[in-house]
Amino acid sequence: MKWIASFVFIAVAAFGFLGTQSTAFSQALPVVNDTAIPLMVPNAGQILMSFPICSFSSSLGQNCKLYSETEKTSVRLYTDKIIKKIELNADNASIETDDWDYSMHSVKENDLGFTFNFTDDSKFASYLTDKKFYAERDKGSLGW
Numbered sequence: 596m597k598w599i600a601s602f603v604f605i606a607v608a609a610f611g612f613l614g615t616q617s618t619a620f621s622q623a624l625p626v627v628n629d630t631a632i633p634l635m636v637p638n639a640g641q642i643l644m645s646f647p648i649c650s651f652s653s654s655l656g657q658n659c660k661l662y663s664e665t666e667k668t669s670v671r672l673y674t675d676k677i678i679k680k681i682e683l684n685a686d687n688a689s690i691e692t693d694d695w696d697y698s699m700h701s702v703k704e705n706d707l708g709f710t711f712n713f714t715d716d717s718k719f720a721s722y723l724t725d726k727k728f729y730a731e732r733d734k735g736s737l738g739w
Contacts, residue, residue, distance in 0.1 A: 634739065639686055640685065643683065644688075649666075653715050686700065686702070697715055698713070708730045713725070
């Protein structure tokens with residue numbers, strides 16, 4: 596992956612959008628009669644459940660330092676958390692814990708791939724971020 600700015604990236608990982616082959620993003624491009632079928636853009640719920648939070652700057656940065664580089668790619672927003680509420684919808688998805696609200700929203704397809712927003716919001720401190728991410732199809736793996 597290469598960073599455009601501290602809050603924006605273009606995903607071009609060879610093994611899929613989020614670095615692991617088991618995510619919703621690493622879809623092989625099916626071929627029927629020598630014609631490629633376009634990849635489906637993941638919905639907000641799929642992105643939220645697959646998002647490797649320790650691979651990006653977030654409120655969990657200090658916690659992520661406890662993991663090895665290999666372990667960081669498998670940590671998700673729900674790892675080692677007590678979930679109070681979870682909503683997984685196509686347009687908006689959220690996870691609520693005792694102290695934090697996390698959400699994915701505004702998933703939009705574009706010519707090169709798709710964009711989505713990630714909101715990281717503290718309930719009791721002054722921490723709120725809303726980051727827009729850009730993902731594009733990796734021509735090598737034909738995944739995100």
